[in-house]
């Protein structure tokens with residue numbers, strides 16, 4: 001009796017851990033993702049279910065790089081328009097601070113449900129482009145607070161608790 005219980009429990013653990021492994025997360029993005037999730041907890045934003053709907057959070061060498069403008073990161077979708085992957089351009093790895101901003105930008109598109117950018121170039125994380133990543137980094141705590149508090153996901157979550 002005892003033995004079969006242990007066996008069953010063992011099986012459960014394996015199934016659970018293989019489900020956790022479904023999302024492939026690049027190790028270089030993992031610290032930023034962990035940090036981002038800490039903020040999600042702080043602002044009561046659900047991220048667990050969303051995370052396990054993804055296939056990859058990855059660094060890739062397939063995004064455009066050109067003098068006129070590079071794609072530093074993007075969400076890719078499946079046939080049904082569901083977000084499947086969050087991908088970041090490998091070129092961003094050249095600067096750890098830019099990596100942090102770009103990673104938060106892409107994570108926010110998905111987890112904080114920013115469908116649009118807030119401006120073209122206004123010195124905020126959700127701008128289309130940023131002429132100065134340095135300014136954002138200097139003002140990081142405030143930038144992150146604005147990113148979360150102004151997000152569609154945060155506003156949606158707040159409305160649920162209105163009387």
Ligand SMILES: [Zn+2]
Nearest residue numbers: 105109117128
């Ligand atoms: Zn964007």
